[in-house]
Amino acid sequence: MDRDERMDFIIVTGMSGAGKTQACRYMEDIGYFVIDNLPPVFIPKFAELCRHSDGHVNKVVLVVDTRSREFFDTFIHVLENMDRDNQPYVMLFMDASDAAIIRRYKETRRRHPMAPSSRIPEGVAKERERLAPIRNKATYIIDTSDLKKIELKEKILNIFASKPGDKLSTNVMSFGFKFGMPLDADLVFDVRFLPNPFYVESMRHKSGAVPEVAQYIEQYPVTKEFEKHLDNMIDFLMPQYEKEGKTQLVIAVGCTGGMHRSVFIAKHIYDRLKDKGYLVNLEHRDLMKNDVWEHVREEC
Template sequence: MNQTDGLTPVKPAESELLVVTGMSGAGRSTAANALEDHGWYVVENLPPQMLSTLTEIVSRTPESIPKLAVVIDVRSKELFQNVQGSLAALRTAGITYRVLFLDAADNTLVRRFEQGRRPHPLQGDGRILDGISAEREVLQELKHASDLVVDTTQLNVHALATTITELFSDSGPIVLRLNVMSFGFKYGLPVDANFVADVRFIPNPHWVPVLRPQTGMDEPVRDYVLEANGAAEFIDRYVNALEPVLEGYRRENKHYATIAVGCTGGKHRSVAVTEEIAQRLAQLPRVQVTAHHRDLGRE
């Protein structure tokens, strides 16, 4: 056990503390179940004020619970008000942690509550949307300070469980995981993007009849996009600009980032550039990269 002369125990480096929070209806319970499946000790619905106490107890025998996940929700505004203070107290005590924030679009959250036939915990006598709005206001600061933000709008319970598995099933601290995502601006910005690149400056293959039915995954389109004037220079400079940012993420104990690349419809230019950027980033040390094409296949 690692202690400091009888003072507050310091959580050993080999153990992990994960705080799971986010919007009601965004999938906290699904995430908790997935974490349990991979050896995490999960405590759900813990009042934030008890976080330090629980962590101190666990840190006395870290070998018994090497991976602790604590799920905190906002069912009580009063209890949630000092969550940032509770997290700051952990850091002051030398206890490292990460915060996973689950989010989803408002219309998705409304649909999930309606399907479950249950009220939002903060809606009171108002509508579900009133509760969602109130919750977003309470959680805004915590979301911005989170290490990982996962958008579950397009994820069912199985896809979310898979995402959690990919992020947290490894033993020990996870490597820096990058999700490079193509998207179409006409379908809206990805809400979980840490960086957004606009490649609409590249000539659009949509206006080339032979290329229009193809996608950025096809070689003729890929060549047309990547050989366009300015495309290679943009990709080179963009990847180079990301390198110090990603290194900074490691220093700040952030382990996940989404890099979104957008064109008009998310079919040609953004797909080709996303694949190229993902390939370049995958060559960096201690980085795991996946490429995802959000709007590929849409009409």
């Protein structure tokens, strides 16, 4: 399937205990709509509905496995019909060694779907035989026998997060310490050491996004020096977070009231990340909470 097509239609299947659920969680993190345990007979109709959704549903994952019991027997025929009708799809097959699967089932004390009243190895053998023709049609096969969760996440991102922005979504937030620190922040920068426009009467009622206020803050050597160190740190950290597989990052910048200095520095970070092609959003959390807001002029 062409990765540049308007809709990504992914079918995830494979051995029970091989990590389908975990893989789908990572795919949800990068924007896929996941439907679990769909009977195979409904796949073509669902794909057609998605293609006529006017782009509202364009990243879809369907999980199909032996839990569908007798419905599963139609799976190979459904795939053959989709191939014949040129209906595009990508299939991810999750696999693992028999020993790894048996160990996982023993640890979780769950029953194998192919062996509800018999020994786990028998169920694994039956399922592997039943899935053999499906595995042969897979676009991608991931063997999780010796994979850590972070390694699985990296593989999923490398295959399915096709755009750089999909890999890491960053939210840059300004805030005021007097209103409390944001609980979901990954990085927090305290900029209360920078010159404060609040004490300049003509700037007191204007935010840090107003050019006059921004120029006032940036004119000081301490601001320029801080921006230099901040830029170097951000440039170093972003690739490290991407490499680690992080999908969401919150950078919080705080000053006393969340109106002048934090707004200015948050905008600086936002502009830099945007220029480098990252998917980034900007939020001024506490701007409207200040008592002086009635005369604020915001010019983002």
